[in-house]
Every structure is written in C-alpha cells, then in structure tokens.
Amino acid sequence: VKIPEDASVGSTVKNLRDCLNVGGGLMEEENxxxxxxxxxxxxxxxxxxxxxxxxxxIVAAPLDYEYNPRYNLSLELTNTGDNSFWHVNLAIVIMDVWGYPPYYSKQCETPVIPDTGTAENYVVLSSPNGHFELVINGEERQYNDFFPFFRHKLHHAIMNDCCSFRWCTALTHTWNDLDALRPALEARQNGGRLEFQCRDRQLRSVGKFMFLDVSKQMLPEWAQDSQCGMTDGDSYVAVVELNNPECNMTEGDNYVAVVESNDHEMRPTLLAWTQCGANVTFHSSTWPIDFIFQYDITGCPEGRYGLYCDKDCVCKNGARCHGFNGACECRPGWRGRACDIPWPELNATKCRPNYYGEVCSQVCDCEYGGTCDRWEGCLCPPGRLGDRCQHTCAPGSFGWNCSMTCLCQNIAVCDAVNGTCNCSEGQSGEFCEIVTKLENNQDVVIVLASILPAIVIVGCIIIVTMVKRRVTNRSGLHTINIVDIEMEPLSSWELDKEDICFEHMIGEGEFGHVVRGRLRVPEGYQVLVAAKSIRPDRMMASAVRDFRREMDILARIHEDKEGHPNVVKFYGVLTKSHPQYIVVEYAANEELRRYLWGLREQFKVTGERKLFERLGFASGVASGLEELARLKIVHRDIAARNVVISDRKVAKIADFGLSRDVYTSSAYERTNQGGEEELLPLKWMAVESLRDGVYTCESDVWSYGVLLWEIASFGEEPRYAGGPMHPDVCTLLELLKKGVRLQQPENCPLPVYRIIRSCWIVDPSKRPTPEGLLHKIDQLRPPRHAAHLVNHGMTWQ
Structure with missing residues (x-):
C-alpha cells in the first residue's frame, strides 16, 4: 500500500475486509x-x-518519509465465533511529499499568547489600524483590512525557511471595496487581470498583488486545488505573492513574506510595510494606483496555529509549534513531523565555541546577549527572538520567546523585556490606566520638586547614622555592620540599585541570604541574578571578612569582564546600600548537590544512571578549577554544595567566601580572627590543610576528589569507614594517616574511582593537576572513546 507522508491522522490505509475476501474468510456473515x-x-x-x-x-500518528519511509506490518485477525484466524503481512510505502513536513524557521517564528477562549478573534497577522490604504491618482482612500472578512474563504498561507507567504481569496460581486477597480478589471485592454508590483521602504521588489477575473484568467497553479474558496457566482479573486529580498530566490520561488530591514537588522514583523503599485488603464485614461499595507505578528495560543489560529498543533514531547505553519521544533532526542520518534543523539561531543547542530556545523552568531546552545542554537534573553536573537518582540508581547501579552492601556507602550508599561505624560498606574490633568496642580508639583532634594538629604543622613551603629542580636552575640570594616573601593563593579529588582528569597545559609532578582545590564535587557547578603543576625567580623573576600576574588576572576564559563558569572556589587549585595548569575537548577539528589530519585524509578551527564558536571568543575589555578586562586571549599547548575546544565564553581588569592604566595596558614575560629569543611579538606592549616591549589584537588565522589554517589554525604558521620579534626587526621579513604560508591565505574583516589595522595606534588583531571575525565566521555568505555565496563544509561 502506498500512502503520502502528509496523510492526515485518522485517514484510511487499508480496508482489511479485502484481505479476508481474498483469503476466504468473508466478513459479511448473517450472524x-x-x-x-x-x-x-x-x-x-x-x-x-x-x-x-x-x-x-488507519493512520494513528503523523508520518515522516525522512525518518521511516516503509513499514512492514504483521497483523493477526481472529474470528471469535469459530476461533479461526488469518495472518496478514502488509507493506506500507510512505511517499515523499514536496514541502512536507513544514519547515520551522526561527526567523519567522510567532509569539505564543494566552488563550482567552475566544478563538474566533485570533488572527496571527493583523493590521494595527484595521485597514489598508488605496491611493488612486493621488486621492487617498481607506478600506477595511482583508483578513477579518475572509476568515472562511481565505486560502491557506504558507511559510518556508525564507518566511514565504502567499494567499488568495474569492471576491463577490457585492464586495463594495472593489467598486473603484471594477471598471478597470472589466476593461478589455486589461484582459481581466490587474497586477501590482510590491516594494518595501528601500524600494526593493518584494513580489506582486493581483486581481483576477477567473472567467478570463487562470488561477496560479498553487491555488487551483482550493479555487481560493470560490462559490457559485464568484468570478473575481485577489491573489498575493510576496518575497523577501534578503532571501536567495531560485526559479519557481515567487512567494515569500516580507520582513522589513532596518540598518541591516531584521525585525520580527511580517509585511511590516509594503506598497504595491501599478499604472491601471480605465476605459480612456491611465491612473497610478497604490495599495499600502502594514501588518504585525500577533501570535496564537499554545497548541494552535494558522492564519486564524484555527488549526491544532501536533507537536509532542515539549516541541515548540510554529504559530504560522504548525512546524515542530524538536528537542534533542526526538524527530519526525510531530517530534514523537525517539532519535538518540549519537554525537554528544562539545561543539567549539559559537557552533551548534548535530555535527557542530551551524554557526550561532547570537546577538543582544543570546547564548549558544549545543543543540538549539541561540537561546535568547527576554524581549528577543529569532535565530540570532536579532528580533525584538512584536508590539503587544514581551518576555521569554515573546510569549507574554502586554496589559498596558491608553495606547501605552510595553517594555519588550519585562512588560513594564511606559506611560505617556498625564498617565499613571501600573498599566497606565489613570489619566490625570495637571492644570490646577502645577504649583504643588513645583513646590514638591524644590523641597524634595532637601528631604532626601536629611533622610540619607538619618539612615547612614542608624546603619553605622553596632547592635547586639537576641543571643547576645556582638555583631558589626559591613560599613565598619575598611573596604577598598570596587567602583568599577558598583551597580546602580535602580537597575536591579529583587523578587524572593531562594536560599539561606549559616551566615547569608540569597534572593533572586532581575538586573538590567548595559545592553538594555534584563537577566536573572542571585544576590547574596549577610544575615542581619550574623553580622560578625569573620562573616564580613569572608563576604568582602568573595567580592575581591570574583572581581579578580572577572578582570576581563568575561570570566570563565565554569565559574559563576559576576555582575557586580551593591556596597552603597544596606544590606550590601554580591550579584551573580542565577542558576535555575540550584546547587549540584540537590540536583544529584533529584537524579538519585530518578535512578530509583527508571534505573538510568545518567553517568554521562554527571561526568559532564565533573568536567565543568575541573575546567573551572584549572582557571582558578591559572590565576593562583585557592577556593578552599570545592564541594557539590558550592557548585551551581545553570539552566543549560553547565556546572559552575560558586561561593568564594573561603577563597584566597595566592598570586604572590602559594599557601596561607589558618588564623584566629579576634578569637573566632573559622568553620571549616573538614571532610573535604586535604591532610596538610587539616594538620598544618596550609591551603594550596593542590589541596583544592583533594577537595575535588571528594566532590567527584559526591557526583559518583548521587550526592551522598561523605562518610569514612570506621569513623563517625561528623568527625573532628583529630579523628579525621587519624583515619587519613591510617590510609582510610572514602570507599567506592555503588554503581561507580572503576575508572572513575581511580581518578577519585588519585586526588587523595598524601604528597601534594603527586596529585593530578586540574588540567590532568580534565583530560582524564574527558577521556571517559563518549563517543570518541566508546571502545575504551566498553573495555572498562562503563554503562552510559
């Protein structure tokens, strides 16, 4: 049986009665x-x-010739009356269909809007003013927009990788808007065809717009099947075929949507502005006629697509549905028209910077702060979309993938990043819903403006005086504020408090709070950040010292402003506020330890160890540790709790509160600051650190071995055999001197455990370097060393 790949779900493949008739088992029986x-x-x-x-x-799911062009089915048909049965072998050949499945173009993608339940009001392309302009011989007229009036008669629109666009619709004799052109269309010399050449603002050719009298003119080939929705009595048809001058057109490609170009920067508005003109001959004279159109992409609700959002998406497994043509953008591991065909990624290697794709052959070139993902290409910040994040959100939308809808009133403009309404003069309120008059209030405004600076100055003096006072907490512990500690200026890293908006607390430790926020960066968009401060009840000298140390270390790591991909990104500090904050990137997946706990629970259910993913984290930390060693910085607390996992599943070293800058000296001795003994991570510390208080880059390698043990054990708490869960310094030193080490975790491959044990050599000079660790771990990762993995009994589930 041959069937086309675009056969709809539910369509008939074969009537099995035919098979029974051939085999002698007739279906038609009286009983x-x-x-x-x-x-x-x-x-x-x-x-x-x-x-x-x-x-x-019947067809039960969308087909796709590329991924499976043939199915060999075996069926068993049983007659439940006499228990006789027939075996049927059926070969189903899938025929390739040109232009199917539809192509997902990020350059042409549309926003996703909240579903209000009024599907009849959705139009993916809409005119902002609800009309188009018709200029006849210099006289301008306005006519109602086409789209809302031809909901049921408009031929389907098509997009390809170049944002192609074409449509046609039947016009009835009673369509009043055609009256002005009817005489020209019926004139003998025009032959039933009025053709207007279309151009953009740069006067580049972008296609044509036609009126046809089908009694005298043939419809375009692509429109003949649908007849443009014509019914009895319809004889006139409007046809649009538009192209994008940015595309490389080939013969036969004569319909592409227009994307306005402005300073070589593509905007996400289809048909933003198009003028279609011609010299049209009436009975005895020729007049210049111009059509002027303007359209914006308004988007469809989730799960629907099409010009009127009246078609249901078929995308599965988290794939995104293109709002215009229903194409599915599959996530890694899935393929097919509906992204429901499992397709394990065979090439799991890292791409070189700025490249992505199945074979790392595609270039990202992300703009406006977009990041290059190994599989998906550019991941855009809020307010941006497109294959290079080159587009801003269409009017009325904002946020990630432009999926949020603005609520601004009174024609106020919405911020594309966070949806904030930018009110015009005389408007106020969150949504600019309040319109005020200033006529009788101007004197009050002037008075307030004159005294407000004085009020602010007095208030600042009072606040600073209060902040500088030493306080005692409820426990009677003497605490001190940061402003009492002499601090070197970090002027180049000082952030403007107006640029950051705090949201909610995401973490609390022994000494600090961490809150999530949104920071507006100099490029103009917002990024999610985590802001760390000292708890007011723990404002002790040691905590303040570590807090200041973390500022200095992060600033040193980011001297070139770029930092390192495996060290948490540092955005700056707020030292002129109370409390003071260290602002770093926000990690959507929290700390590595908690992430490993989640993988442990998944393993209990599915049996998948995800060792490849976990070793990816180990590789990332080793790479970050290599950077710290290059800068001669000792972290002193390399542990899973101090590694965060970004939303792109990248491990990043964080929490530098105990770090030391050893640019001029390779070791520091443990000191007692004002009678306060520092809290030390004993089970992660090297022998020399426990015994002598010596911290070096080599002692960080010992700690890395414990972190790798945590990764291999799904985040278990380290425990030495024969010792308590929380040993003191003397007990732990005694165990280590006897040669006791953390045992090989269950399901941990031996090659991994060998790397772990190499980090715990007593002589620091014989431990591997971070560079060596990175090399060893990358050797264990597929696919380049697949044979090596088999030889070592490694399983990558």
Missing amino acids: GTPWSVNITSGNDLRRFEVVVENLTL
Whole structure:
C-alpha cells in the first residue's frame, strides 16, 4: 500500500475486509460474527491502528518519509465465533511529499499568547489600524483590512525557511471595496487581470498583488486545488505573492513574506510595510494606483496555529509549534513531523565555541546577549527572538520567546523585556490606566520638586547614622555592620540599585541570604541574578571578612569582564546600600548537590544512571578549577554544595567566601580572627590543610576528589569507614594517616574511582593537576572513546 507522508491522522490505509475476501474468510456473515485484530509486529512507533468495528487500518500518528519511509506490518485477525484466524503481512510505502513536513524557521517564528477562549478573534497577522490604504491618482482612500472578512474563504498561507507567504481569496460581486477597480478589471485592454508590483521602504521588489477575473484568467497553479474558496457566482479573486529580498530566490520561488530591514537588522514583523503599485488603464485614461499595507505578528495560543489560529498543533514531547505553519521544533532526542520518534543523539561531543547542530556545523552568531546552545542554537534573553536573537518582540508581547501579552492601556507602550508599561505624560498606574490633568496642580508639583532634594538629604543622613551603629542580636552575640570594616573601593563593579529588582528569597545559609532578582545590564535587557547578603543576625567580623573576600576574588576572576564559563558569572556589587549585595548569575537548577539528589530519585524509578551527564558536571568543575589555578586562586571549599547548575546544565564553581588569592604566595596558614575560629569543611579538606592549616591549589584537588565522589554517589554525604558521620579534626587526621579513604560508591565505574583516589595522595606534588583531571575525565566521555568505555565496563544509561 502506498500512502503520502502528509496523510492526515485518522485517514484510511487499508480496508482489511479485502484481505479476508481474498483469503476466504468473508466478513459479511448473517450472524454478525465479531472479529478481533492484533498488530503483532512492525508498529513499534505506533503510526497505525485498527478500527475493529469496520476492520479498517488507519493512520494513528503523523508520518515522516525522512525518518521511516516503509513499514512492514504483521497483523493477526481472529474470528471469535469459530476461533479461526488469518495472518496478514502488509507493506506500507510512505511517499515523499514536496514541502512536507513544514519547515520551522526561527526567523519567522510567532509569539505564543494566552488563550482567552475566544478563538474566533485570533488572527496571527493583523493590521494595527484595521485597514489598508488605496491611493488612486493621488486621492487617498481607506478600506477595511482583508483578513477579518475572509476568515472562511481565505486560502491557506504558507511559510518556508525564507518566511514565504502567499494567499488568495474569492471576491463577490457585492464586495463594495472593489467598486473603484471594477471598471478597470472589466476593461478589455486589461484582459481581466490587474497586477501590482510590491516594494518595501528601500524600494526593493518584494513580489506582486493581483486581481483576477477567473472567467478570463487562470488561477496560479498553487491555488487551483482550493479555487481560493470560490462559490457559485464568484468570478473575481485577489491573489498575493510576496518575497523577501534578503532571501536567495531560485526559479519557481515567487512567494515569500516580507520582513522589513532596518540598518541591516531584521525585525520580527511580517509585511511590516509594503506598497504595491501599478499604472491601471480605465476605459480612456491611465491612473497610478497604490495599495499600502502594514501588518504585525500577533501570535496564537499554545497548541494552535494558522492564519486564524484555527488549526491544532501536533507537536509532542515539549516541541515548540510554529504559530504560522504548525512546524515542530524538536528537542534533542526526538524527530519526525510531530517530534514523537525517539532519535538518540549519537554525537554528544562539545561543539567549539559559537557552533551548534548535530555535527557542530551551524554557526550561532547570537546577538543582544543570546547564548549558544549545543543543540538549539541561540537561546535568547527576554524581549528577543529569532535565530540570532536579532528580533525584538512584536508590539503587544514581551518576555521569554515573546510569549507574554502586554496589559498596558491608553495606547501605552510595553517594555519588550519585562512588560513594564511606559506611560505617556498625564498617565499613571501600573498599566497606565489613570489619566490625570495637571492644570490646577502645577504649583504643588513645583513646590514638591524644590523641597524634595532637601528631604532626601536629611533622610540619607538619618539612615547612614542608624546603619553605622553596632547592635547586639537576641543571643547576645556582638555583631558589626559591613560599613565598619575598611573596604577598598570596587567602583568599577558598583551597580546602580535602580537597575536591579529583587523578587524572593531562594536560599539561606549559616551566615547569608540569597534572593533572586532581575538586573538590567548595559545592553538594555534584563537577566536573572542571585544576590547574596549577610544575615542581619550574623553580622560578625569573620562573616564580613569572608563576604568582602568573595567580592575581591570574583572581581579578580572577572578582570576581563568575561570570566570563565565554569565559574559563576559576576555582575557586580551593591556596597552603597544596606544590606550590601554580591550579584551573580542565577542558576535555575540550584546547587549540584540537590540536583544529584533529584537524579538519585530518578535512578530509583527508571534505573538510568545518567553517568554521562554527571561526568559532564565533573568536567565543568575541573575546567573551572584549572582557571582558578591559572590565576593562583585557592577556593578552599570545592564541594557539590558550592557548585551551581545553570539552566543549560553547565556546572559552575560558586561561593568564594573561603577563597584566597595566592598570586604572590602559594599557601596561607589558618588564623584566629579576634578569637573566632573559622568553620571549616573538614571532610573535604586535604591532610596538610587539616594538620598544618596550609591551603594550596593542590589541596583544592583533594577537595575535588571528594566532590567527584559526591557526583559518583548521587550526592551522598561523605562518610569514612570506621569513623563517625561528623568527625573532628583529630579523628579525621587519624583515619587519613591510617590510609582510610572514602570507599567506592555503588554503581561507580572503576575508572572513575581511580581518578577519585588519585586526588587523595598524601604528597601534594603527586596529585593530578586540574588540567590532568580534565583530560582524564574527558577521556571517559563518549563517543570518541566508546571502545575504551566498553573495555572498562562503563554503562552510559
């Protein structure tokens, strides 16, 4: 049986009665003997199913020629009356269909808007003013927009990788807007065809717009099947074929949507401005006529697409549905028209910077703060979209992927990043919903403006005086504020408090609070950040010292402002506020330790160890540790709790509160600051650190070994055999001197444990370097060393 790949779900593949008739098992029996059918093989992807009531094999899921051009089904049909049965072998050949499946173009993607339940009001392309302009011989007229009036008669629109766009619709004799052109269309010399050449603002050709009298002119080939929705009595048709001058057109490609170009920067508005003009001959004279159109992309609700958002998306497994043509953008591991065909990624290697794709051959070139993802290409910040994040959100939308809808009133403009309404003069309120008059209030405003600076100055003096006072907490512990500690200026890293908006607390430790916020960066968009401060009740000298130390270390790591991909990104500090803050990037997946706990629970259910993913984290930390060693910085607390996982699943070293800058000296001795002994991570510390208080880059390697042990054990708490869960310094030193080490975790491959043990050599000079660790771990990661993994019994589930 041959069927096209675009066969709709539910369409008939084969009537199985035909098979029974051939085999002698007639279905038509007077007693209505029921049949049962079982597809025994060849339907692993569940593309087909049988309707038993009429013994019909139908399409059960979207097909795709590229990923499976043939299915060999074996079916068993059983007569439940006499238990006789028939075996049917059916070969189904999928025929390739040109232009199917639709192509997902990020350059042409549309926003996703909240569903209000009024589907009849959705139009993915809309005119902001609801009309188009018609200029006849210099006289300007306005006519109602086409789209709202041809909802049920408009031919389907099509997009390709160049934002292609074409449509046609039938016009009735009673369509008043055509009256002005009817005489020209019926004139003999025009032959039933009025063709207008279309141009953009740069006067580049972008296609054509036509009126046809179908009694005299043939419809374009692509429109002949649908007849543009014509019914009896319709003889006039409007046809649009537009192209994008930015595309490389080939013969036969004569319909592409227009994306306005402005300073070589593409904007996400289709048909932003198009003028279609011609010299049209009426009975005895020729007049210049121009159509002027302007459209914006308004988007569809989630799960729907099409010009009127009246079609249901078929995308599965988290794939995004293109709002215009319904194409699916599959996530890694899935393929097919509906992204429901499992397709394990064979090439899991890292791409070189700025490249992505299955074979790392595609270039990102992300703009406006977009980041290059290994599989998906550019991941855009809020307010941006497109294959390079080159587009701003269409009017009325904002946020990630422009998926949020603005609520501004009174024609106020919405901020594309955070949706804030930018009110015009005389407007106020969150949504600019309040319109005020200043006529009788101007004197009050002037008076307030004159005294407000004085009020602010007095207030600042009072606040500073209060902040500088030493306080005692409820426990009687003497505390001190940061402003009492002499601090070197970090002027180049000082942030403007007006640029950051704090949201909610995301973490609390022994000495600090961490809150999530949004920071507006100099490029103009907002990024999610985590802001760390000292708890007011723990404002002791040691905590303040570590807090200041973390500022200095982060500033040193980011001297070139770029930092390192495996060290948490540092955005700056707020030292002129109370409390003071260290502002770093926000890690959506929290700390590595908690992430490992989640993987442990998944392992209990699915049995998947995800060792490849975990070793990816180990590789990332080793890379970050290599950078710290290059800068001669000792972290002193390398542990899973101090590694965060970004939303791109990248491990980043964080929490530099105990770090030391050893640019001029390779070791520091443990000191007692004002009678306060520092809290030390004993089970992560090297022998020399426990014994002598010596911290070096080599002692960080010892700690890395414990972190790698945590990764291998799904985040278990380290415990030495024969010792308590929380040993003191003397007990732990005694165990280490006896050669006791953390044991090999369950399900930890031996090659991994060998790397772990190499970090715990007593002689620091014999431990591997961070560079060596990175090399060893990368050797264990597929696919380049697949044979090596097999030889070592490594399983990558």
